[in-house]
Amino acid sequence: MRKVYLDHMSTTPTDPRVVKEMLPFFTENFGNPSSHLHEYGLKAKKAVDESRAKVADLINVKPDEIIFTFTGSEANNLALRGLALANKNKGKHIIISEIEHFSILYTARELEKEGFRVSYLKVNKDGLVDTDDVAKTITKDTILISIMHANNEIGIIEPIKEIGKITKEKDVIFHTDAIATAGIIPVDVSELGVDSLSTTSQSFYGPKGIAALYLREGIDIVSIMKGGAQEGGRRPGTDNIPGIVGMGKAAELAKIEMKSRIERLIPLRDKLIKELPNRIKYLHFTGHLTKRLPGHVSFWISFAEGESLVLFLNYNGIAIASGSACSSPDLQASHVLTAIGVPPDVCHGSITVSLGKDNTEEDVDYFWTHYQR
Amino acid sequence: MRKVYLDHMSTTPTDPRVVKEMLPFFTENFGNPSSHLHEYGLKAKKAVDESRAKVADLINVKPDEIIFTFTGSEANNLALRGLALANKNKGKHIIISEIEHFSILYTARELEKEGFRVSYLKVNKDGLVDTDDVAKTITKDTILISIMHANNEIGIIEPIKEIGKITKEKDVIFHTDAIATAGIIPVDVSELGVDSLSTTSQSFYGPKGIAALYLREGIDIVSIMKGGAQEGGRRPGTDNIPGIVGMGKAAELAKIEMKSRIERLIPLRDKLIKELPNRIKYLHFTGHLTKRLPGHVSFWISFAEGESLVLFLNYNGIAIASGSACSSPDLQASHVLTAIGVPPDVCHGSITVSLGKDNTEEDVDYFWTHYQR
Numbered sequence: 001m002r003k004v005y006l007d008h009m010s011t012t013p014t015d016p017r018v019v020k021e022m023l024p025f026f027t028e029n030f031g032n033p034s035s036h037l038h039e040y041g042l043k044a045k046k047a048v049d050e051s052r053a054k055v056a057d058l059i060n061v062k063p064d065e066i067i068f069t070f071t072g073s074e075a076n077n078l079a080l081r082g083l084a085l086a087n088k089n090k091g092k093h094i095i096i097s098e099i100e101h102f103s104i105l106y107t108a109r110e111l112e113k114e115g116f117r118v119s120y121l122k123v124n125k126d127g128l129v130d131t132d133d134v135a136k137t138i139t140k141d142t143i144l145i146s147i148m149h150a151n152n153e154i155g156i157i158e159p160i161k162e163i164g165k166i167t168k169e170k171d172v173i174f175h176t177d178a179i180a181t182a183g184i185i186p187v188d189v190s191e192l193g194v195d196s197l198s199t200t201s202q203s204f205y206g207p208k209g210i211a212a213l214y215l216r217e218g219i220d221i222v223s224i225m226k227g228g229a230q231e232g233g234r235r236p237g238t239d240n241i242p243g244i245v246g247m248g249k250a251a252e253l254a255k256i257e258m259k260s261r262i263e264r265l266i267p268l269r270d271k272l273i274k275e276l277p278n279r280i281k282y283l284h285f286t287g288h289l290t291k292r293l294p295g296h297v298s299f300w301i302s303f304a305e306g307e308s309l310v311l312f313l314n315y316n317g318i319a320i321a322s323g324s325a326c327s328s329p330d331l332q333a334s335h336v337l338t339a340i341g342v343p344p345d346v347c348h349g350s351i352t353v354s355l356g357k358d359n360t361e362e363d364v365d366y367f368w369t370h371y372q373r
Numbered sequence: 374m375r376k377v378y379l380d381h382m383s384t385t386p387t388d389p390r391v392v393k394e395m396l397p398f399f400t401e402n403f404g405n406p407s408s409h410l411h412e413y414g415l416k417a418k419k420a421v422d423e424s425r426a427k428v429a430d431l432i433n434v435k436p437d438e439i440i441f442t443f444t445g446s447e448a449n450n451l452a453l454r455g456l457a458l459a460n461k462n463k464g465k466h467i468i469i470s471e472i473e474h475f476s477i478l479y480t481a482r483e484l485e486k487e488g489f490r491v492s493y494l495k496v497n498k499d500g501l502v503d504t505d506d507v508a509k510t511i512t513k514d515t516i517l518i519s520i521m522h523a524n525n526e527i528g529i530i531e532p533i534k535e536i537g538k539i540t541k542e543k544d545v546i547f548h549t550d551a552i553a554t555a556g557i558i559p560v561d562v563s564e565l566g567v568d569s570l571s572t573t574s575q576s577f578y579g580p581k582g583i584a585a586l587y588l589r590e591g592i593d594i595v596s597i598m599k600g601g602a603q604e605g606g607r608r609p610g611t612d613n614i615p616g617i618v619g620m621g622k623a624a625e626l627a628k629i630e631m632k633s634r635i636e637r638l639i640p641l642r643d644k645l646i647k648e649l650p651n652r653i654k655y656l657h658f659t660g661h662l663t664k665r666l667p668g669h670v671s672f673w674i675s676f677a678e679g680e681s682l683v684l685f686l687n688y689n690g691i692a693i694a695s696g697s698a699c700s701s702p703d704l705q706a707s708h709v710l711t712a713i714g715v716p717p718d719v720c721h722g723s724i725t726v727s728l729g730k731d732n733t734e735e736d737v738d739y740f741w742t743h744y745q746r
Binding site for chain 2 (some may be wrong): 005007010011012013014016018019023026027028030031032034035037038039040041070071072073074076077101102103106107109110200202207208209210224225226227228236237238239240241242243307310311313314317318319320321322
């Protein structure tokens with residue numbers, strides 16, 4: 001049976017070129033970079049430095065501004081909690097959008113319990129944050145704003161650059177969760193004007209178990225873990241060296257191949273957007289139709305259960321996601337879909353099709369052929 | 374030039390059999406277990422379940438009692454902070470030994486700032502905690518005790534089983550940092566009587582970037598990060614699937630081969646302990662000479678600088694550690710060596726030789742031949 005993987009927002013396969021680069025760091029150059037008085041540790045340290053430079057280059061920042069973490073969730077936790085705690089004497093007000101990932105949303109709720117005040121910005125029916133809302137919500141007490149660059153469920157790309165201008169003017173720290181964008185579409189920190197940005201290797205054909213937080217030079221952060229001096233003490237614990245090497249290689253490849261990947265993906269995405277309504281009755285797209293990720297199509301279908309569709313397509317070798325695939329701890333309807341006005345009873349049943357760099361037109365055709373059965 | 378790696382306490386090479394097991398999970402079975410409605414995610418979920426059982430089996434606990442983390446430091450942070458916060462209504466007193474790893478020591482200091490009271494148990498000149506001290510230090514307000522199973526710098530194995538009897542009797546939660554023991558010497562949780570235990574894959578020829586916390590069924594813990602439902606919400610963030618698979622395989626191999634590994638290592642260690650004083654003047658061993666890890670020898674030398682020795686041996690292809698190799702954020706003399714009474718001016722200069730399963734008698738001979746030059 002043909003296999004068609006269309007769930008790249010959930011995770012991507014690791015590029016074989018990336019795995020090849022990682023391999024020597026398991027068995028041969030296996031040292032701990034904290035033990036850099038001998039050759040084994042020194043080689044590991046050098047590899048970490050090189051990868052840090054590659055990840056920094058992908059988003060146009062300085063290598064020293066990259067803090068390696070293990071997951072994007074950890075990077076988001078560190079950013080939101082760490083920046084809130086480091087700035088609590090300046091103010092207690094935080095602003096986030098209501099469609100943030102759980103790692104931001106639940107950290108914000110936790111900070112509320114600890115005495116911070118959080119404003120949750122609404123989005124319109126396309127999923128877009130209103131920049132005027134951002135400006136209006138900032139008070140003298142506001143220390144931190146966190147708006148995601150793109151949303152994994154509905155593919156929408158938020159106006160980060162415009163928000164960045166506002167936060168700069170108002171002197172508020174601006175974090176963006178770029179887990180769905182960095183390595184996929186151009187992410188240039190100097191252009192976006194953010195102070196902090198999270199990214200994960202598994203989004204762009206790097207290995208799982210490694211991610212990074214960009215933090216602008218000079219900005220203080222409180223670490224969420226205590227221990228050794230790794231990552232300047234901001235993220236203690238032995239580095240995942242093969243993972244770091246893999247993320248570096250994946251970042252390098254993403255930078256080189258990004259343009260051609262996007263140019264291949266957009267026509268496939270737009271073919272789906274054009275053809276799907278002709279083939280599936282009662283289909284409703286979610287998220288803005290053009291201000292969205294290159295390979296991302298999302299929708300819901302009246303009278304159809306998303307999870308059943310995912311299961312049905314799986315029997316035909318096709319992997320897609322339902323809105324609830326991202327593991328919600330409370331198993332409630334997706335807060336993202338509720339936010340854009342999808343009726344709560346269908347919020348369990350939405351579909352996300354996310355194409356990757358190796359998908360072909362035949363994959364797309366195979367998908368809807370089986371969808372129609 | 375011959376290469377002799379004698380720094381296994383810092384990290385171990387990943388066993389090629391482990392790497393082989395991991396490989397399909399990068400490029401082929403690369404799914405995200407949170408997306409288990411399709412085959413890719415389901416295969417990943419199954420692999421996680423199988424590895425969880427193998428790690429549980431290594432320390433004789435139930436699979437559901439294993440929480441995967443990314444580093445041993447993270448497991449220690451989660452244990453100490455998470456258990457303290459979950460039990461703060463029962464009491465505010467915590468007991469740790471003064472030779473704990475930074476991830477325990479600095480978390481304890483942080484908890485002190487947050488209103489907890491911490492007692493730091495002294496060790497004797499051999500590095501051993503006095504079990505009577507443990508019993509005497511427990512008050513009605515004590516909620517948590519953390520004593521490491523073995524110390525990485527001085528190799529000493531603490532009387533965890535005896536302490537476990539006391540904590541059980543006094544109804545105090547007992548955590549042990551078993552990062553230097555699990556997968557190396559027998560660690561049977563039911564025998565040790567601990568409630569919580571941290572272990573890391575890189576200690577026993579598994580990959581870096583994956584570790585685990587054992588937590589006894591029924592014990593509550595507060596997670597140190599917020600996000601998705603992974604690991605029952607106790608450690609959110611996308612799982613490092615190849616890492617988990619690798620840790621499982623390494624645990625399986627460690628269980629099978631442990632006896633023969635130890636039987637090979639103890640004579641090599643004891644040869645070093647017997648011969649070194651004859652070959653090196655002014656040598657002083659640290660840690661008890663028999664209540665210690667199988668491949669572990671540690672010492673300091675009057676009038677010699679540890680770091681210089683490490684560098685010198687490195688030119689001859691030999692990797693060992695100086696006392697300061699474990700990255701102290703404050704670059705102070707090792708708190709472990711200070712605790713056992715080593716004069717502060719030599720605390721930078723101690724040596725740890727840690728043998729691994731693949732070291733040979735020739736390696737040991739090569740080591741001291743070059744040591745003498």
